[in-house]
Amino acid sequence: MLSIKNLQVSLQDEDKQILKGLDLEIGAGEVHAIMGPNGSGKSTMSYVLSGKDGYKVTGGTATLDGVDLLDMEPEERAAAGLFLAFQYPVEIPGVGNMTFLRTAVNAQRKARGEEELSAGDFLKLVRSKAKSLKIDADMLKRPVNVGFSGGEKKRNEILQMAMLEPKMCILDETDSGLDVDAMKLVAEGVNALRSEGRSFLVITHYQRLLDHIKPDVVHIMANGRIIKSGGPELALEVENNGYADILAEVA
Amino acid sequence: MAILQAKMDAAEAMIAAVTPQSGGAWAGEARKRALDSLRKMGAPHRRDEYWRYTNPADFLNADAPQAPVMELDEGMPFAMLDRVRLVFVDGVFDPAQSDEPAVDGVEIEPITTAMAKDIHWVSSIYGVLESSGQSPVSRPLAALNTAQAQQGFAIRVTGKAAKAISMVYLRSSETADAMVHHVVKLEPGADLTLTENGPAAARANMVLEVEVADNASFHHIRTQGRDHLRRSATHMFTRLGKESSFKSFTLTMNGILTRNEAVIEFTGDDAHATVAGACAGDGNFLHDDTVFVTHDAQNCESRQVFKKVLRNGATGVFQGKILVKPDAQKTDGYQLSQALLLDDNSNFLAKPELEIYADDVACSHGSTCGEIDADAMFYLTSRGVPHAQAQDMLTLAFLNQAIEEVESDDIAEDIRARLAAWMARRAG
Incomplete structure (x- = not known):
């Protein structure tokens, strides 16, 4: 469904690289979660995929069902089946x-x-x-x-x-600012949409959302790249130990 | 001295260009007074404080510049109202195309007929509100209008008018000048809706004097016509009594030159006035709102809400002033003027002014000028709304704040539809 290969992105106006070779494959019907410390590039990834101005793609590709996303206007990406649930609507x-x-x-x-x-x-x-x-x-x-x-x-x-x-839904910290009941309601809304032909990428800081929206794969992102992938247990590990261990392990 | 001489010479030229008018005893006096004051103040000049942003030359040339007549591809505005239509062609009343000028609770007289008679309520307003609005800022085009106008109606409302009155301006000549002068008197507790639509002529000079007595309400909605090369100078003078209400909204699309002046004076306590406008200009277009609100009574509220969308080098001007006199305590004055510039070639020139002599007042003003909000644009397009359509939605949303000042939902909806159509024509 969504295929991101070696994606490299800088800010348009300053010489600052945010994504440094991001790789991510999400199959049809799968739910992936991305966690990671602040500033690791999670929101940038969601904006670049949906076509927001202010970023410069310097390398790599991102395709949705084989169609090049990066070459399209935001409205064309939407029509192609991409959706970003904003962190700040x-x-x-x-x-x-x-x-x-x-x-x-x-x-x-x-x-x-x-x-x-x-x-x-x-x-x-x-x-x-x-x-x-x-x-x-x-x-x-x-x-x-x-x-x-x-x-x-x-x-x-x-x-x-x-x-x-x-077809492809990206949820950017949809749980931020929500109380427990509201989070449940939102999660139920998302779960009602889960289907074989629809994939989700859930960006979150907290494992709790993933109790309600059960991911197939959890990725840890740091410094503009995916540094570790695993099952739902990876999210629990982060919840208990923070990122320090994982960062150290990768380094 | 050279400027002063030029102003005087130009005033004489303005006077010479039109046929001298007299009238009955009081009308002759009123006209003479206006002529004398015009001779004293001189014609508008680029160097005048209130004509720095708008070049008055096109209002002063002897002949009206040519302006092709636009065939409207949409229905006339205000059709949804239960109303009496008074139709003018090139600024001349056309009884054949008009409805019978009769409404329960309203007296309607052609202005020249009224001038021939000794009618107190007409003589107490005609040229009187205009003349009082000449200070502290002179308005020479309005003085010329008082001195010369042969067209227009005197309207007196004693209760709630059974129907709205619609002034419908049609054009047939490409080079006609029009000078129209309406006088409206709302007696205590009266209520009237007055609409105006269309440009009165290739070049029009319009004056509306409205006296709103205690507890009376006046609603004024105006659309100024889409003819591209027409030029309009309008003046609205109003005096408000105790607990009265005055609401005026103007929609302007196209027109090469529009100067809308509003002069509002509160003379009774606890009254309300709103003057609002939405305008959309593309290319060779200058639109000027010049407003002067005088608070000379207690606990009155005034609102100015002006929104302009400008593109392809169009220019918007706003000169708005709130004057609060020493005894006008508890005044609430609000003034908003905003422009949305759709490209780098367009201009917005704003001069908001507050002059306050009372110490217990709340006056606020905001004047901004900006482009389409990039975050809102991304939000809309990320949901699949095409760029051009998203821009139109945000443009309409911007204008909507002024349109919301229109009380009637039907009229507000009609105005939105006209603006949407205007934008769609430009996209295609």
Whole structure:
């Protein structure tokens, strides 16, 4: 599904390399987690994959089902099936949440040559998906993320994911700022989307999220590279001992 | 001295270019007063404090520059209102295309008919609010209008008007000048919605004087017409009584030159005034909002909300002033002027001013000028919204803050749709 080979990325405006030869293979239907100390390049990786400005790819490749991601505009990557759940979802005053969702869903359908959803069908779909995430009509009506609590913002990200039905979902610290109940709700939303054709890359600092979203593979990232991969037990090890042992072991 | 002489000469030229008008006894006096004051203040000049950003030359040339008439490819605005339409062609009232000017609770008279009679409520407003709005900042084009205008209506509202009144301006000539002057009197407790749409002519000089008595409400919504090369100078003078309300919103798309002046004076306590505008300009476009709000009563609230989207070298101007007199305690004055520049060629020139002599007031102003927010843009595109569409969404969202000042949801929605269509035409 997602194939990253020797990816090297620097900041656009300063000569600072963030990703230093990242390799990652995620098969269809798999859930991978990435953990790592602050500054190891986890968020940069998610931004570079989804096409944010401000980064310069100096080497390596990233493909989604064989299609070169790095050459595409953000909207083309989205239409190709990539989705990033933001660590800090952006507030957009003046744009209604519902309008935004419908525009996004239909833009992707159009880009893929599918028929656009009618207003009625869209409404039905969004209501049913919103309900299971406990997103009420008021949140749908309000401007995108404006005045949302931390938990509401993250649930709104999962709602977008549920509506857009991407192939490859990257969750960037979706658990940050969430209380236990909200985390469960978000995890249930993610688990409901798990399927054979859909893969997940979960970036997190805490093992606790992985109790709810069970990963197939856990990677440890440090200094712009994956330094160790393993099963779910790797996350437990980090939770108990921190990164010092692993970093020392690799060094 | 050279400038002063130039202003005087230009004033004489302005006066000479139009036919002298008289009127009944009081009207003749009002016109003469306006002419005298115009001769004293002179024509607007590039070096005048309030004409530094906007070149008045096109308003002063003897002949109106040519402006092709635009065939509208969308329906007329305000069609959803229950209203009486008063239609003007090139600034001249056309009864044949208009509705019967009769609304319950409202007196409507052509301004020249009213001038021929001794009608106290007309004579107490016509040229009076304009003249009082000439100080401390002179407004020569409005004085010329008072001296010369032959077109327009005098409207008096005694209760809640049963219907809205719509001034519909159509064009047929590519080079016509228009001078229109409306007088509106809202008696205590009265309520009226007045709309205006379309450019009155290739070059238009419009004056609206509104007296809002105690507890009365006036709603004004205006769209200025998309004709590309038209030029418009408008003045709105209003005086507000106790617990009265005045709300005005203007939508401007296209037009080579637009100067909208609003002069608002609070004379009774606990009143409210909002003057707002959304404008979208592309290319050879200059749009100027010049606003002067005088608080001369207690506990009054004024809001100015102006938003401009500019691209391809378009220019936006904002000159807004709030003057709070010594006894106007508990004044709440708010002033927001913002421009969204879609490229590096466009300009926004803003001069917000506060002059406060009372000590217990809350006045705030914000004037900003920026580009599309990159984070919001990335968020939208990362969800699959194409770049151009995302830019339109964010542009509309930016303008929406001004559009929200429109009370009627239907009209606000119509305005949004027109702006969206304007952007879509540019994308294609």
